[in-house]
Amino acid sequence: MENAWIIPLFPLFSFLFLLLFGKKMKETSAYIGIFFTLAAFIYSLVVLFDRFNHPTFKAEANWLSIGDVQLTAGFEVNQLNALMLVIVSLVSFLVHTYSKGYMHGDDRFHIFYAYLGLFTFAMLGLVLSPNLLQTYIFWELVGVGSFLLIGFYFYKEEAKAAAKKAFIMTRIGDVGLLIGMILLFWQVGSFEYDEIFLAVENGAVSAGMITLTAILIFIGAVGKSGQFPLHTWLPDAMEGPTPVSALIHAATMVAAGVYLVAALFPLFTASKTALLTIAVVGAITAIFAASIGLVQTDIKRVLAYSTVSQLGYMMLALGSAGYVAGVFHLMTHAFFKALLFLAAGSVIHAVHTQNIEEMGGLWKKLRLTGPLFLIGTLAISGVPLFSGFFSKDEILIAAWAHGNTALFWLAVVAAFFTAFYMFRLFFMVFTGEARSKMKNVHESPAMMTFPMIVLGILAVVAGYVNTPWFGTFLGDWLVEGNAALGHGHIEGPAWIMIVATIVSLLGIFLAWLMYGKRTLSRDWLSSRAPYTYKLLYNKYYMDELYGVTVVKATKFFSVFLSYIEAFIVEGLVKTVAGIVQGFGKIGSKIQNGQIQTYGTFAFVGLAVLIVIYALTGGYLK
Amino acid sequence: MNEFFLSILVFSPLVGILVLALLPKTQESNIKFVGFLATLPALVLSLFAFFQHLGGGNIDQYDVKVNWIHFGDFAEMGLFKIDYELGLNGFSLILIVLTAVLSTLAAIASIHIKKEWKGYFMLFLLLEIGMLGVFAAQNLILFFIFFEITMIPMFFLIGKWGYFEKEKAAYSYLIYNGLGSAILLIVIMVLFARTGTSNIEALAKIMAMEDPATVSPFSDSLKMGLMIALLIAFGVKLPIFPLHTWMLRVHVQAPPSIVMLHSGVLLKIGAFGLIRFGMGIFPEQFESLAVLIVILGVVNLLYGAFLAFLQEDFKMVLAYSSISHMGIVLMGVGALNEAGIQGAIFQVVSHGLISALLFFLVGVFYERFHTSTIANLGGMAKGMPLTAGFLLAGAMASLGLPGMSGFVSEFMAFLGLFEEMPILAAIGCIGIIMTAVYLLRATLGITYGKAHREFAGVTDLKAAEFVPVLVLTALIVLIGVYPSVLSEPLQATLETIMLGLGG
DSSP, rough: TTTTTHHHHHHHHHHHHHHHHHHGGGGHOOOHHHHHHHHHHHHHHHHHHHHHSSSEEEEEEHHHHETTEEEEEEEEHHHHHHHHHHHHHHHHHHHHHHHEEEEOOOOTEEEEEEEHHHHHHHHHHHOOSSHHHHHHHHHHHHHHHHHHHHSTTTTTTTHHHHHHHHHHHHHHHHHHHHHHHHHHHHHSSOOOOHHHHHHHHHOSSSHHHHHHHHHHHHHHHHHTTTOOOOOOOHHHHHOOHHHHHHIIIIIGGHHHHHHHHHHHHHHHTTTTHHHHHHHHHHHHHHHHHHHHHTTOOOOOHHHHHHHHHHHHHHHHHTTTTTHHHHHHHHHHHHEEEEEEEEHHHHHHHHSHHHHGGGGOOTTTTTTTTHHHHHHHHHHHHTOTHHHHHHHHHHHHHHHHHHOOHHHHHHHHHHHHHHHHHHHHHHHHHSOOOOOOOOSSOOOOOHHHHHHHHHHHHHHHHHGGGTTTTOHHHHHHHHHTOOOOGGOSSOOOOOOOHHHHHHHHHHHHHIIIIISSSSSSTTHEEEEEEEEHHHHHHHHGGGGHHHHIIIHHHHHHHHHHHHHHHIIIIHHHHHHHHHHHHOOOOOHHOOSOOOOOHHHHHHHHHHHHHHHHHHHTTTOOO | OOHHHHHHHTTTHHHHHHHHHHHHHTTTHHHHHHHHHHHHHHHHHHHHHHHHHHTTGGGGGGGGEEEEEEEEGGGGGGGGGGEEEEEEOOHHHHHHHHHHHHHHHHHHHGGGGOOHHHHHHHHHHHHHHHHHHHBBBBBBBHHHHHHHHHHHHHHHHHHHHOOTHHHHHHHHHHHHHHHHHHHHHHHHHHHHHSSSBHHHHHHHHHHSSSOOOOOOOOHHHHHHHHHHHHHHHHHTTOTTTTHHHHHHHHHHHHHHHHHIIIIIIIHHHHHHHIIIIIIOOHHHHHHHHHHHHHHHHHHHHHHHHHHTTTTTTTHHHHHHHHHHHHHHHHHHHHOOSSSHHHHHHHHHHHHHHHHHHHHHHHHHHHHSSOOOBGGGGGHHHHHOOHHHHHHHHHHHHTTTTTHHHHHHHHHHHHHHHHHHHHHHHHHHHHHHHHHHHHHHHHHHHHSSSSSOOOOOTTOOOOOHHHHHHHHHHHHHHHHHHHHHHHHHHHHHHHHHHHHTTTO
């Protein structure tokens, strides 16, 4: 545990090495990346097991001194960090492996692996940070990793726009985080998490300030985790290669916002307003994104909206004081969503399209991908015995127990939507008759199926570390020694589990009727409620709304300033130039060769000087 | 040896000028090589002094003071004499290193110069002497002389080796800076006449006294007047809105190698002067102007950022970006606390490196495509992946990506300002977002997207071009990852400033 700081250095080394030498190595670069992430994963496992038996370890050194203030850099291994280390390094390792097959034949193969290394380094650094400043530093670096990978196909205009949008939208959130963090610093005198919690506990920070800073920091999480209303970049980020979507935009980076709220949980619980804000934003996001997911036709976009929606669930859990529920769902979601994306990538790899209208009947052709996708779908839909069932149940209980009844019912409806759109996706891709357009459809190579199998197993079993039936090991361990995080398990009425199960089965049944058995017409919604359908299909016109408000306003203001520049400032320039020229002209007129004129000026000048001298006594005061 | 050290450092480019004078003007490669070599002694010596200081060496061991000019009998009392005195403190040492590094790199960038290499390099080296001298001068009159030495070569370098509207740019440069100099000269002369000294430290001491025994008295309003005059004089240089238009022209019209120095070092004299003279000599007046300075800073930051968003020419984007980034310097100094001032000084160095890198890259692709209009480039990552990659890295540094120098400076400036004036700081934060918006728009417009032109046969970075790019990027990352390399030498300077500010 004392050497946990080495973990992020493995992928960093991979990044630097591939940047320098990758070009000559071509596709063998993959083995460098795979090897170093595997090393990081193994070491992370060691650290996790170490953490089971030992207390939290923290070390830091001086980074920058400003007057008497010392800013430090270091690392901390607590329960949450150790768990995140394993999740991040595992998913990263699996994605590295998968990409060997998926990216085969790409010109910039080694660059792809270099970027993956950079991202993994930043993400691992983020989850080890013991203070807010360092968190912010890595927070921005993961953003760059994400930006570079979204824009990996840089020659595509869509990829360029998506990368730019992702960077700017998240930066809007980041500014909130930056302000919140600096304000907190001037209250507490430190960026250290421990110091902040201590100050909050001792009442050294006023209640208003806690609420303000907590909400500002939460804005950072909103941007990164694609929460409403800063979510629009996440679906567009699907322009990146699919393995990237699995790693960054499903399992790790987008969960960083959830992680941040969890890491600062004692700050948030100190403010009821802040908690409620989180819960409301989370619940709105959950149902909002799920409703959009109902009608999308791009396989990756459906998954993207489902990610947004699931992240909303996690926020709802944290906002309902369900620390364990939020972190638990973060973990299970990382596994089953990464699985779904990798399986989707395998489908895209096989059929070369992302439009689900053009797919169908793939179950027989993709004998491994099909069942694995089904496992992921069952897990996310909350079907009993799969991992998502247990973690979603925890969230619903937390929301109910905390008294957020309205939000609870929103979450239940969102669960119904989730089951429906996920199975809609499954039936449209894997059942029905095969399209004639698709030729030579074959299963992906072992390099790609192996990671999917690992994730498939985890998507089934990961839930059993924290169940109401066999024991809440994860929850008890996570909150051990820290009362501020709440209980390891929140007791809730048994009917919640039953309702959740019924709702998800209903969603699956409806999807089966419409897209499996087809007793209900597919355009059931679009024919009965065309406006609702259009609204959903166009994602509530959020992009258009931003286009006519924020973007237009920015342009307008810029143009307005350019007029000031052109007329007022340039006018000033002309005046200055004119005055200089004028003086020059006067000067040249005086030099007319007439001695009398020179004499007059000399005399007048002398007289003026004498008058000034007489009036001031020789001094200007 | 020590007493000659600084003089050798400052005047070492003179050797190059002499050698160049003896070379026939047609020997292009020899001239370029001599020009490059002549920048090396200053580089080696300044780095030597820097590392010695980092290792705990005494910084004032190189101070030199020689009698120079004196007026009448006052000299016996120590009044009204002008000495030749050079010296160092942490701040000026850092800027001298920056100047030496950028001069060497700009000399490499001058391989793209097409004509009259002899005259070019002679002026170039003269410019370097001026810049080094400005930071080493220990009295205001010597400072002013070096300050003027930078102006004349700059005028010719823009006017002769620039692009299409070079003459206009050169005159615009001369008029604005000439006016700034005139105001500065008035301030210096008033100070000199009233106190009998122009030594910076002595002036700071006299001004700090309750009832100083000056030759003639100072009223508070006169002090305030002088401070405002300083603000205007250095405001032209920095530049502060609305005194900035000359600088846009220079950025667009001057050859990239010269803009590297102009944007990298010359603009910084404005910040240097404000901190060293404004804050150093008139701390009280500076404090009462703090809110105004911060407001000017926020205006600069936002004005530059929003206008950079509209520009079609990448050079104009960078020019407005410089205005925007200098706003952060003003915000930092206006915060009047350690974090803010340290942030401002970091920003001075950081922006010097970053803008030098970006303008060097502009030179690289202008050389190949004869355009810097964003719409005419596009998709450059395809044909010139290295150039595109470094351009992106430069943009990232400029928009304050952690791990690079821009972040440390921006962060500290905002940290400082949030303690004193949170509302203004929060408004300034819009600038952080806008910086990302305009830089990504411009750099992605050049590097990403469909290729607008044929890249076949275009070479990526050549070996000689690779050196400056790599050195600058390495320095930017070094400061970003290990900021103590700058903050350690600055501690003593900062303490002096804070003492002057009374806290």
